[in-house]
Amino acid sequence: MPDAVAFGMRRDAEPVTGLRGGAFRVVLVVGLGLALANCSGQTPTAKVDPKYGVAASPLVVSDGSEIPRGGGREMVGRSYTIAGRTYTPRRDENYSNRGLASWYGPGFHGRQTANGEVFDQYAISAAHTTMPLPSYARVTNLENNRSLIVRVNDRGPFHGNRIIDVSKTVAEALDFRQDGVGRVQVDYVGPAHVDGSDDQILVSTLRTDGQMAQLPDHDTRPGGTMLAESGPQQQSEPPVTHASFAQAEPESAASRQSRPSTGNGGGSVLAGLFFADPEVETQALSRDSAFGGLATANQRSLRRTQ
Numbered sequence: 505m506p507d508a509v510a511f512g513m514r515r516d517a518e519p520v521t522g523l524r525g526g527a528f529r530v531v532l533v534v535g536l537g538l539a540l541a542n543c544s545g546q547t548p549t550a551k552v553d554p555k556y557g558v559a560a561s562p563l564v565v566s567d568g569s570e571i572p573r574g575g576g577r578e579m580v581g582r583s584y585t586i587a588g589r590t591y592t593p594r595r596d597e598n599y600s601n602r603g604l605a606s607w608y609g610p611g612f613h614g615r616q617t618a619n620g621e622v623f624d625q626y627a628i629s630a631a632h633t634t635m636p637l638p639s640y641a642r643v644t645n646l647e648n649n650r651s652l653i654v655r656v657n658d659r660g661p662f663h664g665n666r667i668i669d670v671s672k673t674v675a676e677a678l679d680f681r682q683d684g685v686g687r688v689q690v691d692y693v694g695p696a697h698v699d700g701s702d703d704q705i706l707v708s709t710l711r712t713d714g715q716m717a718q719l720p721d722h723d724t725r726p727g728g729t730m731l732a733e734s735g736p737q738q739q740s741e742p743p744v745t746h747a748s749f750a751q752a753e754p755e756s757a758a759s760r761q762s763r764p765s766t767g768n769g770g771g772s773v774l775a776g777l778f779f780a781d782p783e784v785e786t787q788a789l790s791r792d793s794a795f796g797g798l799a800t801a802n803q804r805s806l807r808r809t810q
């Protein structure tokens with residue numbers, strides 16, 4: 505995979521036409537080399553991007569396969585440097601910051617996150633440079649006051665002056681997906697569980713009425729509490745060696761039209777959830793809701809709340 509694609513970045517070069525003679529032979533040889541490499545069954549080593557000094561995270565789940573939930577580890581991590589800037593992860597119970605949010609999607613879907621989970625563009629997740637992993641954070645769009653609790657399970661963003669990268673579904677729920685970036689407030693909420701899926705609970709925290717999103721007092725899973733026990737987290741984590749870099753650009757019309765919908769009429773897997781905002785409940789159960797892709801991607805793992 506070309507390095508720009510591996511990092512989720514677009515190549516804006518015009519298509520090459522009219523190749524002839526030596527140029528054509530070079531393209532043919534390169535094409536044959538790539539074909540042979542693909543046939544060998546070996547996964548090419550991810551290249552280190554010279555701008556950031558780290559490689560793209562490895563693809564661990566193939567296209568079309570179900571994305572597993574959980575499976576990562578609790579970590580704070582060591583200080584690390586990317587593009588000449590040093591970040592020091594730490595637990596800050598009072599963390600609150602305002603700035604730009606961007607989103608990342610298809611280019612990273614199925615890739616490993618910094619704490620060993622797998623990124624799902626349809627999940628309620630995000631990347632942050634310094635929060636403990638996994639954590640819960642509140643992201644509020646300052647332009648429209650939409651607010652949502654997300655699961656932070658990755659490192660980033662490292663592009664521009666952005667303070668958080670969110671999944672495609674989160675960007676849509678907060679209504680800045682088409683713009684590419686949004687002005688947000690990010691607040692640390694607390695540590696998250698490492699096991700299972702919390703998408704179902706996080707979906708229900710979305711507020712569109714100007715109120716701040718809040719976690720429920722208790723997890724709906726048997727014997728669970730919403731926030732993980734906030735004991736000491738591992739400090740001796742390996743340094744960051746790969747990362748995701750969101751390309752915040754307005755989404756094309758073709759891409760918007762190809763967004764998955766629930767496709768199951770009134771039988772949405774989100775039915776039966778308690779939503780803090782009644783308007784969101786109506787939106788979430790519609791085919792064109794911000795959570796259509798989430799429902800489709802997780803129909804085997806999400807369960808209706810009893």
